[in-house]
Amino acid sequence: MKMDGFLEPSLNIIKGMCILDNDGRRIMAKYYDKNVLPTVKEQKTFEKNLFSKTHRANSEIIMLDGLTCVYKSNVDLFFYVMGSTQENELILLSVLNCLYDSISLILKKFVEKKSVMENLEIIMLAFDEICDGGIILDADPASVVKRVGDLRNDELGIGEPTVAQVTNVIHGLFW
Numbered sequence: 001m002k003m004d005g006f007l008e009p010s011l012n013i014i015k016g017m018c019i020l021d022n023d024g025r026r027i028m029a030k031y032y033d034k035n036v037l038p039t040v041k042e043q044k045t046f047e048k049n050l051f052s053k054t055h056r057a058n059s060e061i062i063m064l065d066g067l068t069c070v071y072k073s074n075v076d077l078f079f080y081v082m083g084s085t086q087e088n089e090l091i092l093l094s095v096l097n098c099l100y101d102s103i104s105l106i107l108k109k110f111v112e113k114k115s116v117m118e119n120l121e122i123i124m125l126a127f128d129e130i131c132d133g134g135i136i137l138d139a140d141p142a143s144v145v146k147r148v149g150d151l152r153n154d155e156l157g158i159g160e161p162t163v164a165q166v167t168n169v170i171h172g173l174f175w
Helices: 040-054 089-106 113-118 120-130 141-156 163-174
Strands: 014-021 026-031 061-064 067-074 077-084
Touching (some): 026 040, 026 120, 113 120, 120 141
Antiparallel strands (some): 014 026
16 A cells, blocks of 8 residues: 555565475465465466576576565575565565575475475474464574474374384384
């Protein structure tokens, strides 16, 4: 919305975040603004175009289809954070760095497609801890990883044994 020629401030800074593989295929993506890329088909077309423009580039930022996109690549993955053209690139970059560093901490520095795919559930939790509905919740990777770990522990339940614990008990009973 405009107010006397100025844009009204909004907390909805992030338009989308995604991870693509080195062929430009979607690994994980979340889009937060229903007015920007509202369908999966539009999102995938945008991602294909974004990848084709960035996979050989040396920069960290691109303006594409009315969005400011910051990105980072590693081994066989590309990480993207998108915001409006009026958005501060440094804020977008801090979210991108948080996303990448959180995943790096979660995967113990093995940030590659296979590890991400094997831990996709945890990566999804990290996405949700960083951004909710386009609003930045956290930009500190250590804090994100701690909360993701806390959520995972809550899911397991305090008194519920893990598969490894059950296996050890059964192993002890029969051997």
